Amino acid sequence: MNLSFLKLHRSLLLIFVVMQTSVLILTLSFGQYKGHSEVDWFDVAGEGGITAMTLVWIFFILLSRPKGRVTNLLFAGLAIMNLSMTLDFIDEFVSYSDEQAWLSTIESIPAPFGMILMTIALYHWHQEQMSINQQLRNRERFYREHQLSDAISGLASADYMKSQINRELNLLHHSQHGFSLLMLDIAQFDRFNRQFGDAEGDKLLQEFAQVITLNVREQDLVCRYASDCFIVMLPNTQLAIAEQLSSSIVGALEAFSFNSSDNTLTYKQKVHTSLVAATSADSTSGLLSKLHQGLLKNKHLHEYCHEQTA
Numbered sequence: 001m002n003l004s005f006l007k008l009h010r011s012l013l014l015i016f017v018v019m020q021t022s023v024l025i026l027t028l029s030f031g032q033y034k035g036h037s038e039v040d041w042f043d044v045a046g047e048g049g050i051t052a053m054t055l056v057w058i059f060f061i062l063l064s065r066p067k068g069r070v071t072n073l074l075f076a077g078l079a080i081m082n083l084s085m086t087l088d089f090i091d092e093f094v095s096y097s098d099e100q101a102w103l104s105t106i107e108s109i110p111a112p113f114g115m116i117l118m119t120i121a122l123y124h125w126h127q128e129q130m131s132i133n134q135q136l137r138n139r140e141r142f143y144r145e146h147q148l149s150d151a152i153s154g155l156a157s158a159d160y161m162k163s164q165i166n167r168e169l170n171l172l173h174h175s176q177h178g179f180s181l182l183m184l185d186i187a188q189f190d191r192f193n194r195q196f197g198d199a200e201g202d203k204l205l206q207e208f209a210q211v212i213t214l215n216v217r218e219q220d221l222v223c224r225y226a227s228d229c230f231i232v233m234l235p236n237t238q239l240a241i242a243e244q245l246s247s248s249i250v251g252a253l254e255a256f257s258f259n260s261s262d263n264t265l266t267y268k269q270k271v272h273t274s275l276v277a278a279t280s281a282d283s284t285s286g287l288l289s290k291l292h293q294g295l296l297k298n299k300h301l302h303e304y305c306h307e308q309t310a
């Protein structure tokens, strides 16, 4: 269970602890214990259960929600309802003298106020959820309509990558931190397709996409740029760091063993790379063309080395 949201609500938790402690001090100092024989244990179980349940609701609300007005209202409503229930629960064990009988009388007063606050909170929660749903729908439509994701790999598409390169180039004019682009191309993918079929080729593309995604940082963006070619955008990354990241991604890809669907074949695939660091003088098309040229150079270099060692 992730408890990180609880840290956001320290002040609400403090209010709750102070409220509960005050109720306990007040009731226990003014009341007298009824005695074992006078306690109705069925009522204790019923009222104790309701009190415990409202505590659980408060816990889950604070655990799941960010700070804000809706959370405060939900908390206030539940905490006030819990106050009534706690007083009612303690009432099962203690009785009050005539002068302190007001403690028993007021126990049911907070509950309706708590319920009214909860109702207002739930209305605002509904409004909030409608707006989140609308945003999600818009984002999904945006992706679908603009074909911003690639159907085979599930990665961002080339169009989306181009729009993000544009955006980063605009930001580059206002920041000192440059970004880098890494192009990865599967070597001899055409031969792989011809040898094992297009379906296995699609599977290899999907698995390569997963390996790349697993080996990039949270801020990096991966796209399938064209058939067997991927681009990774490395924001805020100078060339020296990009080179280290590139070799760890390439290492992971070349160490990856592809298993054919019928499990009869394991295959390791080489990749070609190209890396550029963007400057404010670059354009999106200029950067992509530098990447292509770098890739061609590396392919020829690789073929040349291959011929020399053959």
Ligand SMILES: Nc1nc2c(ncn2[C@@H]2O[C@H](COP(=O)(O)OP(=O)(O)OP(=O)(O)O)[C@@H](O)[C@H]2O)c(=O)[nH]1
Residues within 6 Å of the ligand: 152, 185, 186, 187, 188, 189, 190, 191, 193, 197, 198, 199, 200, 201, 202, 205, 226, 227, 228, 299
């Ligand atoms: N399975 C599959 N193959 C694809 C897809 N898109 C393109 N291809 C194939 O990918 C291959 C790409 O061939 P090339 O561009 O020559 O690349 P390569 O064989 O890796 O050549 P080098 O990069 O020079 O080593 C072609 O056979 C395309 O038909 C796809 O979505 N799925």
